[in-house]
Amino acid sequence: MKSNYVISCCSTADLAEDHFKKCDIAYIYFHYELDGKEYADDLGKSVSFSDFYEAMRNGAETKTSQVNAMEFENYFEDFLRQGKDILHVCFSSGLSGVVNSANIAKEVLQEKYPERKIYIVDSLGASSGYGLIMDKLSELRETGMDIEALYAWVEQHKLEMHHWFFSTDLSFYVKGGRISKTSGFVGGILGICPLLNMDSGGHLVPRKKYKGKKKVIEAIVECMEKHAVDGTSYADKCYISQSDCYEDASKVAKLVESKFPNLKGKVEINNVGTTVGSHTGPGTVALFFWGDARND
Structure with missing residues (x-):
């Protein structure tokens, strides 16, 4: 069922790329460094998961960085230009400040696109638990639930x-x-x-x-x-x-x-x-x- 809104999350929901596609879930990449070289957290495409963990076992240094406000602004605006509203569910605020970046972008874009709706949710979740929340939202959207009802549902049930x-x-x-x-x-x-x-x-x-x-x-x-x-x-x-x-x-x-x-x-x-x-x-x-x- 085609809807007039997008459900979206961060790559830290840890689902496979084909799973995101099958469920029509958009996502934006976090970033990480491996021995000083920066990569997108692109679901194991740039560096395979086995190579990544083998490097860690061999002493490689790792560092992570969240999505910044400008990245969110550019990412969200692509959907808004298409006339789509957005429900974006963020990686847990208990582990990252990424929800703040998303909210900054929302404030900027709502002035530019006052007719569009942008909802930001703190998942209070991580990895494939966060992914399972997104999976459920995809199922509920398919039943015809509108964006306001879906936003209310996830806020009520995420814990x-x-x-x-x-x-x-x-x-x-x-x-x-x-x-x-x-x-x-x-x-x-x-x-x-x-x-x-x-x-x-x-x-x-x-x-x-x-x-x-x-x-x-x-x-x-x-x-x-x-x-x-x-x-x-x-x-x-x-x-x-x-x-x-x-x-x-x-x-x-x-x-x-x-x-x-x-x-x-x-x-x-x-x-x-x-x-x-x-x-x-x-x-x-x-x-x-x-x-x-x-x-x-």
Whole structure:
């Protein structure tokens, strides 16, 4: 169904390019540096995900930068010139200031195009959880929902998207200052895997530590059993994203599929993109599903 508005997000929603196209979701690139060379976070086209994470394992330095206001202005204006309204959902304000850049561009463009509507949403989400929100918006648009109703829906329901993460490689958490060198060293020796989730402010928060991958894989699926809509009768989509650890992600997916027989399709496994991955490093698995409202 053709609509008179665009749904849009940042590349940090971590869906594959063909998924964005199939769902008619527009997106704008973040940026990252790999050993001083700048690239667009272009869904693994400039640098493949496997090459990117291998470079990180070999000590490459990474740095990220958000979309600036001028980039948003140019990006949005292409749609406005076509007579389209815009609903843009931003990467979490708990992890980036990109929503501020989008709002600055909105203010400039609304003076220039007073007849057009521009809605900016802080997703309070990241990676393919943010992507799963966009997927839902695409589905709702296909039912004929107008832009005002869709904006109200996402603001009401965005905190019902659960984000649970675990990491099997603590070295990048040490490097980023998220855990101490001592904790990282001891955790590495003992095979400690921290389990984190995203709170209501869109921040990543450590929740518990598990010894060994088997236990943390069981624990992350137990979180879904506890929080998913209708528990193990959950009948919506479930996404996973992974940073060069597909085997671990596949184990989570198989366990989810065995415990949730009414899933809407198979669990979809995506890549943690180069922006988010610059901070997590390789070895991270994230599980996303619709559930009860996130709280702290």
